[in-house]
Amino acid sequence: MILSRMTWREVEDLDRACVVLIPTGALEQHGPHLPLFTDSLIAGAVAEAVEHYLPAEVLLTPTLWLGASAHHLAFAGTLSASFEAFIRSLQSVIESLEPHGFEKFFVVNGHGGNTEPNGLALREIKTRFPNLTVGHVGYFDYSRAVAAEVMEGPIREIRHACEAETSLALHLFPDLVRRDLLRDDGLTANPPIAGLVATFDEVTEEGSFGYATLASAEKGKAIFDAAVDGLTRDVAALARGFQFEGLPPRD
Amino acid sequence: MILSRMTWREVEDLDRACVVLIPTGALEQHGPHLPLFTDSLIAGAVAEAVEHYLPAEVLLTPTLWLGASAHHLAFAGTLSASFEAFIRSLQSVIESLEPHGFEKFFVVNGHGGNTEPNGLALREIKTRFPNLTVGHVGYFDYSRAVAAEVMEGPIREIRHACEAETSLALHLFPDLVRRDLLRDDGLTANPPIAGLVATFDEVTEEGSFGYATLASAEKGKAIFDAAVDGLTRDVAALARGFQFEGLPPRD
Amino acid sequence: MILSRMTWREVEDLDRACVVLIPTGALEQHGPHLPLFTDSLIAGAVAEAVEHYLPAEVLLTPTLWLGASAHHLAFAGTLSASFEAFIRSLQSVIESLEPHGFEKFFVVNGHGGNTEPNGLALREIKTRFPNLTVGHVGYFDYSRAVAAEVMEGPIREIRHACEAETSLALHLFPDLVRRDLLRDDGLTANPPIAGLVATFDEVTEEGSFGYATLASAEKGKAIFDAAVDGLTRDVAALARGFQFEGLPPRD
Amino acid sequence: MILSRMTWREVEDLDRACVVLIPTGALEQHGPHLPLFTDSLIAGAVAEAVEHYLPAEVLLTPTLWLGASAHHLAFAGTLSASFEAFIRSLQSVIESLEPHGFEKFFVVNGHGGNTEPNGLALREIKTRFPNLTVGHVGYFDYSRAVAAEVMEGPIREIRHACEAETSLALHLFPDLVRRDLLRDDGLTANPPIAGLVATFDEVTEEGSFGYATLASAEKGKAIFDAAVDGLTRDVAALARGFQFEGLPPRD
Amino acid sequence: MILSRMTWREVEDLDRACVVLIPTGALEQHGPHLPLFTDSLIAGAVAEAVEHYLPAEVLLTPTLWLGASAHHLAFAGTLSASFEAFIRSLQSVIESLEPHGFEKFFVVNGHGGNTEPNGLALREIKTRFPNLTVGHVGYFDYSRAVAAEVMEGPIREIRHACEAETSLALHLFPDLVRRDLLRDDGLTANPPIAGLVATFDEVTEEGSFGYATLASAEKGKAIFDAAVDGLTRDVAALARGFQFEGLPPRD
């Protein structure tokens, strides 16, 4: 079910076992070759596919497209929510539906910079509403293994406007990819240092990180399908119910 | 120009005389007959039309769809931003672009409940960035005269899921209108009292206010065109420049 | 009843059907001819007159004189609350009395810049305390028709230190009017643009907007009486009770 | 000079060596015998007297009457600002005048509960504007010695609606004192414990603390005069200038 | 009992009549001769001594060492919490234990700059949790009389890195005192002005205020013992219970 198209009475009549699925994206620079809306488009496409497979179990909200992208603000066109604006927006969605009996909220995220504020938003919600079931995941978390398999460049992880993300774009919205401007980019600390909090103007030349020149629509499809499969499985489990069970004994 | 489809380099190359156009909408109950996204769809449609007529003068952002709708929260499905979340989100858009030299920001609003927080957001921005040119207007402000003319019911103003708004829906997204559920609704204080701050469960039976049964696509087209005309005129004036001039002498 | 002069036991003994009446004003520049306290003096005078006519129905608080006047800060002497300070102050008044059973709160405002934050303050209060009856109105809202009638200049609306406001000052506190410094002032955008959020140093030369040279105490009395009449009527209706009733049928 | 009566041009023309004097009060229960506005009336009267003696050195603002009185909220009629509202309001006054070159701000306080938030407000201001000269004092700080001398009851300190404060009321606004309701009140911990943060419903029976039955207008005059003398001296020193000088040598 | 060393089950089993004792300190400049941690070390030592004497009555938390020290920030090494961070941290401690039935919270403070924010933090807590017993005191409040007696310099009060505080350091952590750098310091306004809010770079030459050259471990022991005695007495009274009793009659 697609919330934006429904009336309030139709929402009123829903089974509260359904999962409110909230995509979070961004509008931020993605190098010279990908559109600013890349993360929002991917997260939205994954969420829509899951809603397509599980229409009765999913209540899909519009994408919270204004992400936490301050580390990209040196590049023109990036729009970044303050953490406060981002967190309060996400929480507002849940706070609006909770009084009507909705109990399961799941965030599917398309932008790495949202992962931490998504965590804070939901942890605070969980503290205030302990009976809710809440969670968040990046689509890229589901695609990690497949991406490592299909990628060919020296980096086999999903980074930023990289081989994987550009492949997704070629699969999902090829008309928005500037193919003539694909480029490999990225800078790393030497010697390497764990946990640096850097901005993208420090770690790239032109905004992307990875080997975009190796992208293909086929790779994109494989990565996308893995994300949809993973999210479908988790949302189905949330909708149908799960138990907490003990760890296996030590031997 | 449509920001979401652009790359950061394309934004970097823009003429800073352009007007950043920011639609604000809502996802809130609109009676039994209109979809929750009504305000966002209308504001977005008006803004897109203006961008279509003035592509070089307008830099159109995605719609800030999570509106200030707490007065509708008694109806299931409504999502309301806290004022803080709404205001900080809108301000974040401007704060992101201002360092890159953009100087003109204009908000076109589709939801009456956003008018006050839009005002606060921009007044605070103007205090911090006095050199910016900022403004906000409801599409309904441009359509007031035409609406009064084409409407037939006892109320000739644009209210909520009413004759006018339902007409707009029939013009812009007829497939989302539940024509079989159109109904007239609305409650008013007796004796009348100015300035009451009421919630929509107090002033309606089923969520709408006005004479939806009188709606037609033709009326909707007239109201829509007036909004597009008015906004096009103002955005063009902003893009091309204006002066402050003295009042006429008293006689 | 005037809250500031009462003891807590006298408040404790009040009938909770009474209306807590809260004037909001400002301390801000009013051109070369009117004192900084103009808005607070007018709002206070209107509220006191209503309390005089309805002593048993009204519980009058002192005037919240520190208004939201950031758009006047370029002129020395203006004191402006941040929106946060203004909103939290007004809400504090209501939050203090609500636990003691007071249920009806009405704000009478003397400063246009307070209208939006008054709205936000009360909407948030209404969300948290849905059983309260709250409202806000500008005294100028009650005087609109009369003002349009008695004013003689090219602008027949109440603006700022204008024909109407200066007339009110001549009626209410003539000793504080610098009659030798009356002047007409005001700048408007050409071409006109709806919804601009401008500061008063942009839209005036010396701080006032309108035709102050046309002011008279007689006009002021007419405008004042209309405000007192309107507010008295609404406060009486609030105190004595009202119902929400359906709209008339469409034909 | 009294700010509220001035025009912006008159403020613009002031000598910046003057001291902006800001009274802070409260609207809170003062037992069965004193009006809710007691603290605001006293602080305002002290400040007005000082302005009377030093008209050229003082720029007097209206009284910030909405104090930090949460510990009195169990008694009907008390209005308490949240700390945030109180602190931001006081800071707003300074932030408004600072850009116009005013450099000296002094708060005279009439309510013990404001002392801590006044301290926080000014310390934060001082951190942000290190070149400002700021300070705050209770009128009671100036009257301590005289009060100890003229008071006759077992407690020789200025507490709440007590012998001293009731005497001030009898001196300054005798018509508002309910003489037939004077009573002694107050509860203390046994065994005594330092630093308890208690509410007034815990430490009084009817809201006052001290021996109000011993009050007299004469005592009130003595206490008032001491406050005015002390504040006049300090404000004069601020206006005329002072130096920081070293401590005396240890021997 | 020392909270940090316990397990959650041991806390679960505690008698709720115990007093949660929370030391607040600072890490701020203390002149050329005392370490930055002076206030935290003293407050911690006092609290530990009291826990030693009353192990069953006290639940001692770790020291909140990040104090409100903005007035010392001109000196390198000072770390100052914003007021918000300080207040919310202290409140977080209480808010965490209150749901588990702990009812008595007492703060022992080692830094004068924390006194006001401690007050605000606890007053706000008391407003939200009226059934709690809360209080705060500076160790120096207990030592005032003894300090006045044993000090020899022209100032007989505990100030900053002064005769008293340096004596405490010589008693408690002599290895951290730079004895070769002891110096007398301090600047005062001439003429004197009450209530100035100054920073320590305005009122000292090298950061200390008082006659450190007169310090001795013996004086420190006397001051320390007085603090421990006073706090032990108050904590015991809190743990064992107290009543609020009426004031003595006026004659």
Place this chain on the structure above:
Amino acid sequence: MILSRMTWREVEDLDRACVVLIPTGALEQHGPHLPLFTDSLIAGAVAEAVEHYLPAEVLLTPTLWLGASAHHLAFAGTLSASFEAFIRSLQSVIESLEPHGFEKFFVVNGHGGNTEPNGLALREIKTRFPNLTVGHVGYFDYSRAVAAEVMEGPIREIRHACEAETSLALHLFPDLVRRDLLRDDGLTANPPIAGLVATFDEVTEEGSFGYATLASAEKGKAIFDAAVDGLTRDVAALARGFQFEGLPPRD
């Protein structure tokens, strides 16, 4: 160098190439067998060891021991900072030193729940102070590989009061381990769901997660040494300098 033991002059004289090392911990339940301060003790021990090896390169602050532990609050004794309190406290440390020219700040964290707020705190700092070098890492990030190697239970990751963490406790503070109460614990969702935000009362029986019965001091030493080695290496690189260099070409 250990900040708390220094004087302000000694800090003033430091080489600004040094790294300010800030440990973050927690005071939260760690099952029936480990003390509440476990995370703070481990993070502090790692940081102290690194300071021992690199005394000239490290400026070690005290441990921010009040962590973000709301998900453990169902267990008595846990103290949790609100996210706001935690983030503002950490930021306060940096904001205090930055004006004195310190440029490198590194957080070593002992509590998984702090990872996200550490990230937000530093990202916001980096946005405001782009020239700073900042980073954060969990000690457990350095120990991952070694832990996986030495652990023997079914889970080879560092979780909570588990085989690894209990081993660290046995190595670092064996007297605080309740060896008679060691137990294996932990609950997981069936079917598994990614990204659930659960509280520890949902995912454990007694507060720990993992196979504490397999812990040993030897394993703890191996895990500890790996953390110290990793952090020493990174801090040395930060102190001595690093460059951002391009990625290797794609082939």
